[in-house]
Amino acid sequence: MVLAVILLFAMVLPLNAGILGDPSREALIRSIVDMRFLHRYTEAEATIDSLRAEFPNDPAPLFLKGSNLHDHMTHREDYRDIDRMNAVLDSAILLAGKDLSDPWNLWIVGSSLGYKAMAEVEKGGYLSAYSTSREALGYLKSAMKSPQTRADAALGAGGYFYWVSNSLGFLTYLPLVPDNRDEGKTLLKEAFDKSRYSRDAAAHALVYVFCKSGELDSARVYRDYVARKYPSSLLPLWYDLSIAEAEKNLARYFTAAEKLAEALDTLGLEQGVNALEIHHYSAIAARDLKLWDRAVFHCDQVIRLGREGDLKSRFKNEIKDCIAIRRLALEKAPK
Numbered sequence: 001m002v003l004a005v006i007l008l009f010a011m012v013l014p015l016n017a018g019i020l021g022d023p024s025r026e027a028l029i030r031s032i033v034d035m036r037f038l039h040r041y042t043e044a045e046a047t048i049d050s051l052r053a054e055f056p057n058d059p060a061p062l063f064l065k066g067s068n069l070h071d072h073m074t075h076r077e078d079y080r081d082i083d084r085m086n087a088v089l090d091s092a093i094l095l096a097g098k099d100l101s102d103p104w105n106l107w108i109v110g111s112s113l114g115y116k117a118m119a120e121v122e123k124g125g126y127l128s129a130y131s132t133s134r135e136a137l138g139y140l141k142s143a144m145k146s147p148q149t150r151a152d153a154a155l156g157a158g159g160y161f162y163w164v165s166n167s168l169g170f171l172t173y174l175p176l177v178p179d180n181r182d183e184g185k186t187l188l189k190e191a192f193d194k195s196r197y198s199r200d201a202a203a204h205a206l207v208y209v210f211c212k213s214g215e216l217d218s219a220r221v222y223r224d225y226v227a228r229k230y231p232s233s234l235l236p237l238w239y240d241l242s243i244a245e246a247e248k249n250l251a252r253y254f255t256a257a258e259k260l261a262e263a264l265d266t267l268g269l270e271q272g273v274n275a276l277e278i279h280h281y282s283a284i285a286a287r288d289l290k291l292w293d294r295a296v297f298h299c300d301q302v303i304r305l306g307r308e309g310d311l312k313s314r315f316k317n318e319i320k321d322c323i324a325i326r327r328l329a330l331e332k333a334p335k
Helices: 002-012 023-037 041-054 060-076 082-096 103-122 126-143 150-167 181-194 199-213 216-229 235-246 250-265 268-288 292-305 316-332
Strands: none
Touching: 023 041, 023 060, 023 199, 041 060, 060 082, 060 103, 060 268, 082 103, 103 126, 103 150, 126 150, 150 181, 150 199, 181 199, 199 216, 199 235, 216 235, 235 250, 250 268, 250 292, 268 292, 268 316, 292 316
16 A cells, blocks of 8 residues: 555656655655754754755755754754855745746745744744745645645645734734634644645644644644654653643643753753743742742752853843742741
């Protein structure tokens, strides 16, 4: 059956199809996705660069390189490489745009624009991000017309429909601002069920979608899928925190935050931003739970991390907050 499916894909591929449509390259490209979910971004980049050297005229390695840069920046909460990422994605868009008869090139252009839109959000450019994401959607809709790329393109299209409707939810009562969140969920599920390369990214998105909608049993299904496939990834720990927050269970939230903080601490300064933020969340939760010794511990970690590099100025409010929580905890702790 598997062989028959592979042969079917081979028969329907256009003659000018790039490596994304080549079944013989599928395992390698999926391995790059795996590296990113395991936070092995340097290894992923080296693999992509080798692919780029082998296929210099194919836009796929450039897209993979740009999206890998984005994931690495998000992992570190350090967006200083945004200009580099945009330059790589612009090169992918330019190269893919030379042949839009290949549906994978439509997918590359749409997905590259999607990553650029996310970068614009991270820089605070919400209006430009909306415009860029609308342009991305046009290419993704075109890619969805092909059975080869429909399910992979459904990832970006579903994300657009859900998050734009969610962000503009206060306007959805107007006739020209439809609420497309259900369509977004449906498309993300299609990407999970049927896509070639986007299954894991769809699972990742669906955890947060279902947390936002309060469908926490469904969120746990996709959380468990990622945890089983990538047991050493930090992502399930982040999911646990989001699920506990969504269910408004302070004790579980504190437990999830402590586990995540412990994991982040083992990774050193690369995770300094995330570690400081999660220790801050842990300190607040410990205070509210009256766990005074744990509140002191997490405040000490925030104060320690706040001495590193630019974190002192970036997180001055969190540091100030933890100084106050620490003082309160020492007053309340049993003598």
